[in-house]
Amino acid sequence: MLRMQDADRSRTDTSPNPVNTARRWRAALRRRPGTILGVGVLAFMFAACVLSLPWTIGTMRDGTPRYADGVPAQGRVAPAFWPVRDAGEIARLNAMIPEETLREIGDRHGLAPEQVVRATSGRAGMELRGAWPSFSLGSDPLGRSLLIRLLAGGAISLTIGVAAALISVAIGTAYGMTAGYVGGRTDAFMMRVVDVLYGVPYILLVVLLAIASDAVIEDYLDRAPERRAWVEANAAEEARVRGITGAARDLLREDPGLARRLEAEASARFPLRPESDLPLGLGRRGLDLMVLLGAIASVSWLTTARVVRGQVMSLRSRAFVEAARALGASGPRIMVRHILPNLAGTIAVYTTLTVPQAILQESFLSFLGIGVKAPLPSWGNLAAEGLSELNPYRSHWWLLLFPCLLLAGTLLSLNVVGEALRESLDPRARRGGPR
Known part of the structure; x- marks a missing residue:
């Protein structure tokens, strides 16, 4: 009798209602105290980066975005909390002080401006330190505030990561549900496609997609293929008129004057397209971000598809699915109205675990120079x-340390929270069973 009661209690505890889910989530938090810290870090990062985005990307009086605003003469200034003891660095910082301020300090200490700027100690030196340009986390080589660029870059990295994860999970869910519900040869074919994609090096595929799309955008704006085709067509016509049987390219090599004339006419006929002509009206930077987002999302859905397919294959034989089928419900309706709600926990877990992967991929691509491009910041290109x-x-250690710290802290927090969420929604993981 006691065993039956324990079994009933276990079944009740694993039911998917919100009360039991909340209870299991609290239990997971007790078993993993670091989860609370992870949630706090994520909340702080999203609030600091995303909520400050209107300010960090806002423009200054001259129209320059705040994240790109800086004075090159104030480049590579150490963080405000870091003590400066090197005499050469002190002299460099003194030289950044405006002449008017130097004159005022010199008048108070009876020194000429050229004498004040060389002061590295004493009362004059201490007063000069208070007039140095101050940056909370230091400045980059162009004199831009690293703190502002970290906030703007964090917003870009987090937005791309979350959006790419949501898109990839949506693709994986739709693909896996279709394969698992239809079954048979369709399922076998769809899973073989997944196996083939699994065999392709993951990062290499993302890199190739990003590079290929960038080349397509460049050709669209530059119109080089159109000019080249027009030049070769007119060169072929000129060769026919002259009675030359060789290829048009041979004629262009043999007659440089003709080549220059045709290229000039082609440039006039096919001028460069403005970035405003790009699709969606996003401009070059916006379209580059969309392409990067699509490249990451297009290869991140494979694991989700496999997991969802397995869940659907176990759900499609349940009584509620059979009842819906007996009442004449169509396959798409059954998948959307009856099966999808039962996949909510699995989808939530894999979304949480996919976000850090997407952020890491974006940062890696930006680190290689094929992701987010300057002057737009991201944690990857800042690193x-x-x-x-x-x-x-x-x-200049701060330029590498702070981007890496923020990236590592965010990825670690996302993984910790994702593991806690998976444990709270997966009874087998909570009991230490096979996953």
Whole structure:
């Protein structure tokens, strides 16, 4: 009798109603205290980066976006909390102080401006330190605030990561549901497609998609293929008129004057397209971000598709699905109205676990220079800029440390929260059973 009661209690505890889900989530938090810290880190990162986005991408008086605003003469300034002891660096920072301020300090200490700027100690030196340009987390080589660029870059990285994860999970859910519900040869064919895609190097496929799409956009704006085709067509016509049987390219090589004339006419006929002519009206930067988003999402759905397919194959033989089928419900209606709600937990878990993968891929591509492109910041290209600033003579460590810290902290927090969510929704994981 006691065993039957325990079994009933276990079945009740694993039911998918909100009360039991909340109870299991609280239990997961107790078993994983780090989850609370992870939730706090994520809340802080999203609030700091996303809510500050209107300010960080806002324009200054001259129309320059705030994340791109800086004075090159104030480049590579250490964070405000970091003590500066090197005499050469002190002299460089003194030289950044406006002449008017130097004159005022000199008048108070009885020194000429050229003497004040060389002061590295004493009362004059201490007063000069208070007039140095101050950056909370330092400045980059172009004198731009690293804090502002980290906030703007974080918003871009998080937005791309979350959007790519949502798109990939949507694709994987639709694909897996279709394969699992239809079954038979359709299921076998669809899963073989997934197996083939699994065999392709993951990052390599994303890199190839990003590079290929960038080349297509460049050709569309530059119109080089159109000019080349027009030049070769007119060169072929000229060769026919002259009675030359060789190829048009041979004629262009033998007659440089003709080649220059045709190229000039082609440039006049096919001028460069403005970025406003790009599809969707997003401009070059916006379209690059959309292409990057699509490239990441297009290869991130495979695991979700496999997991959803397995869940659907177990659900399609349940009584409620058979009842809906007996009442004449169509396949799409059964999948959307009856099966999909039972996949909510699985979808939520894999969405949480896919977001850090998408953010990492975006950062890696930006690090390689084929993701988010300058002057737009992202944690990946900020880390790449910081890596180039490390050298044996002078290490501007803050340019690499802070982007890597924010990226690592966000990815770790997302994985911790995703594991806790998976544990709270998966009874087998909670009991230590096979996953």
